[in-house]
Amino acid sequence: xxxxxxxxxxxxxxxxxxxxxxxxxxxxxxxxxxxxxxxxxxxxxxxxxxxxxxxxxxxxxxxxxxxxxxxxxxxxxxxxxxxxxxxxxxxxxxxxxxxxxxxxxxxxxxxxxxxxxxxxxxxxxxxxxxxxxxxxxxxxxxxxxxxxxxxxxxxxxxxxxxxxxxxxxxxxxxxxxxxxxxxxxxxxxxxxxxxxxxxxxxxxxxxxxxxxxxxxxxxxxxxxxxxxxxxxxxxxxxxxxxxxxxxxxxxxxxxxxxxxxxxxxxxxxxxxxxxxxxxxxxxxxxxxxxxxxxxxxxxxxxxxxxxxxxxxxxxxxxxxxxxxxxxxxxxxxxxxxxxxxxxxxxxxxxxxxxxxxxxxxxxxxxxxxxxxxxxxxxxxxxxxxxxxxxxxxxxxxxxxxxxxxxxxxxxxxxxxxxxxxxxxxxxxxxxxxxxxxxxxxxxxxxxxxxxxxxxxx
Numbered sequence: 001x002x003x004x005x006x007x008x009x010x011x012x013x014x015x016x017x018x019x020x021x022x023x024x025x026x027x028x029x030x031x032x033x034x035x036x037x038x039x040x041x042x043x044x045x046x047x048x049x050x051x052x053x054x055x056x057x058x059x060x061x062x063x064x065x066x067x068x069x070x071x072x073x074x075x076x077x078x079x080x081x082x083x084x085x086x087x088x089x090x091x092x093x094x095x096x097x098x099x100x101x102x103x104x105x106x107x108x109x110x111x112x113x114x115x116x117x118x119x120x121x122x123x124x125x126x127x128x129x130x131x132x133x134x135x136x137x138x139x140x141x142x143x144x145x146x147x148x149x150x151x152x153x154x155x156x157x158x159x160x161x162x163x164x165x166x167x168x169x170x171x172x173x174x175x176x177x178x179x180x181x182x183x184x185x186x187x188x189x190x191x192x193x194x195x196x197x198x199x200x201x202x203x204x205x206x207x208x209x210x211x212x213x214x215x216x217x218x219x220x221x222x223x224x225x226x227x228x229x230x231x232x233x234x235x236x237x238x239x240x241x242x243x244x245x246x247x248x249x250x251x252x253x254x255x256x257x258x259x260x261x262x263x264x265x266x267x268x269x270x271x272x273x274x275x276x277x278x279x280x281x282x283x284x285x286x287x288x289x290x291x292x293x294x295x296x297x298x299x300x301x302x303x304x305x306x307x308x309x310x311x312x313x314x315x316x317x318x319x320x321x322x323x324x325x326x327x328x329x330x331x332x333x334x335x336x337x338x339x340x341x342x343x344x345x346x347x348x349x350x351x352x353x354x355x356x357x358x359x360x361x362x363x364x365x366x367x368x369x370x371x372x373x374x375x376x377x378x379x380x381x382x383x384x385x386x387x388x389x390x391x392x393x394x395x396x397x398x399x400x401x402x403x404x405x406x407x408x409x410x411x412x413x414x415x416x417x418x419x420x421x422x423x424x425x426x427x428x429x430x431x432x433x434x435x436x437x438x439x440x441x442x443x444x445x446x447x448x449x450x451x452x453x454x455x456x457x
Contacts, residue, residue: 002116003114004115004127005112006113007110007111008110008111008135010142012106012107012108012109012145012150013105014105014107014150015105015106016078016099016101019145020079022148023081023097025179026180027175027178029055029176030173032144032145034140035358036326036454038059038061039057039059040059041056041057044056046072049072049081050075051075052072053071054071054072054086055069055070056069057070059088061089068085068087069086069087070083070085070093071084071086074096079099080096080097081096082096083095089118090118092116093114093116094113094114095112095113096110096114097109097111098110098111111138111141115130136456137456143453144359148177156182156370158184159183160186160215160216160217160218160219161183161185161369162214162217162220162221163186163187163220164188164204164220164248164252165188165222165224166185166223167189168224170320170323172327173327174361174362174365177366185198186198187199200214202251204247204248204251205243207251209252211258211259212259216261217263218263219265222267222269224244224249225241226244228294231419232419233418245269245301245304246300246304250307253266253305256313257307257308257310257311262313263313264372265314265368265372266305266313266315267316268301268302268317269320270377271321272320272354272428272430273290273294273295273426273428274289274298274319275287275290276294276295277292277427278426278429279429283430283431284379284430284431284433285319285378285433285434292418292422292426302317305317316376316377317378318365319379319381319430320380320381321356321381321385321428322354323355324357324358324450326455331454338392339399339401342405343392343395343399343401344392345388345393345405346392346407347408347425349387349388349406350388350389350427351387351425351427352385352386352387352388352427353386354381354385354428354430355385355386355391356380356382357453357454358454359443360442360444360450363440363443364440367438371438373438376434378435379430379433379434380435381430381431381432382444382447383445384446385428385429390447394451395451397448398452398455398457399457413425
């Protein structure tokens with residue numbers, strides 16, 4: 001059977017040289033990978049996008065893991081580069097990235113994929129589905145590329161940034177985002193052997209961290225913390241939740257304070273759980289803490305980070321809301337039931353959910369790094385929180401479904417106890433006052449476009 005061809009074109013208001021250079025940076029592949037895609041870059045042979053570079057992905061097809069190896073076979077600077085499948089699920093795959101100048105300050109990005117499905121003529125009914133999925137994927141890629149190139153064109157001083165929790169839900173997106181902005185990222189990892197050049201070993205539970213060996217560091221971002229929404233909060237689980245936040249934070253602060261050349265800023269995670277049960281009250285960074293377990297954890301977490309201020313380091317505590325991504329967190333757990341028409345409204349549905357898209361999450365962190373007048377607690381949420389009922393109905397509509405079920409509060413408390421009460425039933429109507437006052441521009445201010453973007457709908 002003959003090959004088929006898929007083409008996607010988008011005009012970008014940026015010079016062709018800038019767009020081509022962006023693709024040559026570390027992190028470009030990961031930055032363009034949709035969060036719903038069952039693939040992960042696991043290795044690469046060579047740097048950049050020039051001929052001979054090979055990249056290997058781990059992908060899942062019908063939940064079966066396999067490898068996909070692609071090799072760059074053509075390279076013409078500021079014009080095009082091409083990669084082809086060496087090993088993988090297609091009988092043929094050639095992807096040509098074309099960069100077409102369009103005026104003094106614009107260009108057209110063209111992705112052209114020539115492909116052939118396996119199993120010959122038996123695959124013919126699936127070509128339409130394949131093209132539909134290509135459109136979904138490349139539409140996401142082009143939205144991300146266009147936004148990044150058009151909104152971050154201003155040259156900023158390049159920073160060396162140390163990140164803990166780089167493999168987590170936020171960290172795995174933040175690292176390539178910062179890399180494509182030209183920053184150098186050093187990732188703290190728990191493995192001792194076979195360290196990559198951008199990795200530094202540490203063990204926060206044993207106090208092991210040689211921060212001096214990392215060289216000069218401009219910023220430290222701390223994203224450590226055990227997922228609080230997994231299972232009931234037993235006494236042992238509560239200790240793990242607390243230790244996973246306090247011990248890494250204290251170690252980072254302790255080591256930063258001993259450096260001769262200290263980082264200019266320390267950005268450390270916290271959560272909107274700091275406020276506890278807020279009912280309908282609008283909560284800002286100046287609001288009082290709540291009176292529950294997760295509020296107590298956040299207070300200790302933030303207190304541990306504040307110690308960096310005593311060494312003259314600008315310190316920011318990120319009170320993070322519900323980050324929308326199907327790659328992890330709340331939305332990942334909600335996606336399957338809502339997609340299959342089994343979504344529910346929790347209890348009365350009037351409790352507020354303060355959400356933020358993943359793209360706005362990483363953009364806000366970059367904004368904070370570059371804004372020297374931002375310090376202290378910062379609410380990392382979108383400006384328009386919604387009730388659980390509105391969130392659930394909206395998510396169902398995005399999947400072209402309806403809500404038929406309501407999950408009462410009593411069984412939620414019975415099944416998950418304190419965890420269910422504080423994470424599923426509590427209300428937090430949070431306003432990102434500091435971000436708004438310091439000129440941060442949101443890509444997704446309202447829920448519908450945010451969900452459509454991250455879910456590719």
